[in-house]
Amino acid sequence: MLPDEADQAQRFEKARSAQAGALLEDYVELIDDLLGSGGEARPTDIARRLGVSHATAIKSIARLKREGLATSKLYRGVFLTPEGHDLAAxxxxxxxxxxxxxxxxxxxxxxxxxDAEGIEHHVSEAALAAFARFLEAKRK
Amino acid sequence: MLPDEADQAQRFEKARSAQAGALLEDYVELIDDLLGSGGEARPTDIARRLGVSHATAIKSIARLKREGLATSKLYRGVFLTPEGHDLAAxxxxxxxxxxxxxxxxxxxxxxxxxDAEGIEHHVSEAALAAFARFLEAKRK
DNA sequence: AATATATTGTAGCCTGTGCTACATTCTAGG
DNA sequence: CCTAGAATGTAGCACAGGCTACAATATATT
Incomplete structure (x- = not known):
């Protein structure tokens, strides 16, 4: 039984937009981790941890800046804006x-x-709430 | 506590490659659904259900053909190769x-x-097996 | 201080996946 | 049969996110 056409289109649309945000989320979380564990967030480190070239990392960092999530000055490390920090949390x-x-x-x-690395970007708030309830129930 | 650098890079690499295959999987599954429910898989239907323009769908179908998952002739519907059918299943x-x-x-x-629409592409075989065991245990 | 190394940034290319606009072919109604 | 409208296909554009190669700057070593 096929789902309704519009519903199905909406599902795929949602998955696509979630994917579009995934990269930003990964960067922000990683930068926050690096900053949090006492050090700086340097482009080279970020690139190595993400498994991409440093050039790719720098371009993505530029996008973070465009979107108001991070700041950086020439030849300095990367920092998060308050928005970036919130997102990371x-x-x-x-x-x-x-x-x-x-x-x-x-x-x-x-x-x-x-698996969580790929999955997390597609879990809705409602599902997260359910996860929390499930874990709470199980813990008792 | 930060994970090992190489481990982390591998995680992201895995998530990226899973994402690369996701589009193909979505198309193949949808085409199989359309074919299975008594009808044809026409590019326009596929496009509507995925929520993209027909031009986009046709280009993706071309990719399916390149990768040996589907076949089609000019102005005919799309069909799956045995490989495509297996993948769909x-x-x-x-x-x-x-x-x-x-x-x-x-x-x-x-x-x-x-949520499943986005999540499914990132669930490993091992996790699937665990899901099956969990559901089985719960059913009893 | 000078130079070698490491880091950062830039430029240019490729591919994938969207889009719109246009061309072609099919198909159904008159 | 022939024409209008739907479906299909093509062309060309934009953007994201990879890459390598090269340039510029900072840092460390001698």
Missing amino acids: RVRARHRLVVDLLIAVGVPERCAEL | RVRARHRLVVDLLIAVGVPERCAEL
């Missing part, structure tokens, strides 16, 4: 919740970390 | 499993369908 919380849920349903920990 | 099974798992942990059904 939300993304990190979501990431944890996704990993925890995967583990709770029996996914091996290492695998949960791997 | 795997994708559909995975989709169902993801939706069922989301529902099982308390995500509202409609939301589960929405």
Whole structure:
């Protein structure tokens, strides 16, 4: 049984737009991690951790700046704006919740970390809330 | 605590390559659905259901053909090769499993369908197996 | 201080996936 | 049969996100 045409189109549309934001989220979270663990967020480090060339990282950082999530000056490290920091916090919380849920349903920990990286960008607020409830219930 | 640099790069790499295959999977699954429900898979229908222009759909269909997943002749509908059909079957099974798992942990059904569209492309075989075990255990 | 190395930034290319506009072909109604 | 409208296909554009190669700057070593 095929779903309604418009519904289906909307589903795919949502998945596409989620994907469009995924890159920004990954960068912001990583930068926040780097800044948080006592160091700076330097383009080369960011590039290495994301597994891309430094040129690619710099272009993406430029996009972060365009979108008001980060700042940087020539030959200085990258910093987050308040908006960027907020986004990072939300993304990190979501990431944890996704990993925890995967583990709770029996996914091996290492695998949960791997899969969560791709999954997290597509989990809605409603689903996150459900995850939290499920984990809470299970904990008792 | 930051993860190991190489591990982290590998995670992102995996997520990127999963994303690269996602579009093909969506098309193949949809085409199989259309063919399966008694009709043809026409480019215009495919485009409408995916929420993209017909030109975009046709270009993606060309890619499916390049990759040996589909066939079509000028002004005829699209068909799947055996490889395409196999992929569609795997994708559909995975989709169902993801939706069922989301529902099982308390995500509202409609939301589960929405989120699954994006999530499914990032769920590894190991995680799928865990989902199946979890659902089986819960069913009893 | 001078130079070698590492880091940062720029330029230009490719591919993928959107789009609109236009051309072609099919198909149905008159 | 022939013409109007739908469907299909093509061309060309934009943007994102990869890459390599090169240029510029900063840092470290001698």
